[in-house]
Amino acid sequence: MRLGADRVRVRVPATSANLGPGFDALGLALALYDDVEVRLLGSADVVVEVTGEGAGDVPDDERHLVVQALRAALDLVGAPQAGLHLVCHNRIPHGRGLGSSAAAVVAGIAAARGLVSEPEALSDEVVLGLATQMEGHPDNAAPAIHGGATVAWSTAGGVGAAPLVVHPDVAPIAIVPATRLSTESARGVLPATVPHRDAAFQAGRAALLVEALGRRPDLLLDATADRLHQDYRRAVMPHSLALVDALRTAGVAAVVSGAGPTVLALARRTAAGTDADEAIATAFGPTMGGWRVLPLAVDTDGVQVARVANG
Numbered sequence: 068m069r070l071g072a073d074r075v076r077v078r079v080p081a082t083s084a085n086l087g088p089g090f091d092a093l094g095l096a097l098a099l100y101d102d103v104e105v106r107l108l109g110s111a112d113v114v115v116e117v118t119g120e121g122a123g124d125v126p127d128d129e130r131h132l133v134v135q136a137l138r139a140a141l142d143l144v145g146a147p148q149a150g151l152h153l154v155c156h157n158r159i160p161h162g163r164g165l166g167s168s169a170a171a172v173v174a175g176i177a178a179a180r181g182l183v184s185e186p187e188a189l190s191d192e193v194v195l196g197l198a199t200q201m202e203g204h205p206d207n208a209a210p211a212i213h214g215g216a217t218v219a220w221s222t223a224g225g226v227g228a229a230p231l232v233v234h235p236d237v238a239p240i241a242i243v244p245a246t247r248l249s250t251e252s253a254r255g256v257l258p259a260t261v262p263h264r265d266a267a268f269q270a271g272r273a274a275l276l277v278e279a280l281g282r283r284p285d286l287l288l289d290a291t292a293d294r295l296h297q298d299y300r301r302a303v304m305p306h307s308l309a310l311v312d313a314l315r316t317a318g319v320a321a322v323v324s325g326a327g328p329t330v331l332a333l334a335r336r337t338a339a340g341t342d343a344d345e346a347i348a349t350a351f352g353p354t355m356g357g358w359r360v361l362p363l364a365v366d367t368d369g370v371q372v373a374r375v376a377n378g
């Protein structure tokens with residue numbers, strides 16, 4: 068396959084994975100975006116410019132995650148490698164449980180899709196398969212690709228994703244701490260096995276969550292209960308779990324977003340705002356201690372890629 072364009076622009080959403088009981092399966096795309104522009108260079112150089120989240124932290128060479136994913140996608144379809152100039156404007160915070168690494172991986176693969184002569188070779192299914200291989204789990208990549216809420220699953224033959232309905236009254240609120248926690252560390256504290264009763268509990272709540280998200284937001288509190296990951300992670304994010312507990316006691320469907328430490332409230336819209344606003348204000352008092360409260364719409368588009376005329 069050839070390269071068919073020399074400049075593309077990609078927009079990719081943040082995602083919140085798990086949503087409580089949907090560990091490694093459920094995810095929701097949120098209207099908070101990273102923008103990446105990729106230009107092919109005549110030389111073999113890699114130039115990476117980053118503004119916003121991760122500026123000064125992420126590598127500016129071949130190790131940059133968008134570059135790695137883009138190169139992996141070009142290799143997968145047999146397209147030639149080239150020098151690259153990336154301009155990244157990042158809004159998704161890193162190491163907070165809002166899917167920044169999945170966004171970077173999906174952005175890189177989507178950029179490759181925009182650059183090659185036969186974009187259909189990088190179908191959504193192929194993109195999800197490669198992104199899952201790089202991420203190790205599909206729950207962020209699926210909504211980053213498709214938008215909305217998704218359930219994703221792996222089989223011997225590949226990775227599937229199906230869209231879930233999200234009721235218009237559901238109002239996601241991300242409550243983001245200043246501290247970071249890598250997904251790798253947060254996965255490292257999970258046990259190898261769990262009691263059968265917890266697995267049974269979890270299966271029931273994950274099924275209920277599909278109904279609650281789509282048709283019965285009044286059931287979200289029960290539907291977001293988890294026994295497979297959040298409590299095991301308490302020691303590495305005690306403040307996040309304390310906030311989840313406080314909000315849930317107040318009746319708000321709060322969960323750890325992805326591998327944390329962000330807390331996601333699946334609030335319900337009211338005439339004055341959402342049913343979580345008072346509980347969030349009470350949990351923090353007058354100072355936020357470095358936490359940010361981000362009411363975020365559900366992104367319904369997923370990753371977007373457009374070729375750009377050189378000029």
Ligand SMILES: Nc1ncnc2c1ncn2[C@@H]1O[C@H](COP(=O)(O)OP(=O)(O)O)[C@@H](O)[C@H]1O
Nearest residue numbers: 125132161162163164165166167168171249250
């Ligand atoms: N836009 C990006 N560009 C380059 N690297 C990124 C980008 N976003 C995330 N990363 C890499 O992924 C790491 C965060 O990934 P991870 O620990 O999985 O947390 P998150 O919950 O934010 O996905 C960052 O520290 C950085 O190394």
Ligand SMILES: N[C@@H](CCOP(=O)(O)O)C(=O)O
Nearest residue numbers: 084091164165166250325326
């Ligand atoms: N299911 C994963 C989700 C990780 O999401 P992230 O946004 O924290 O990368 C997990 O819980 O480990």
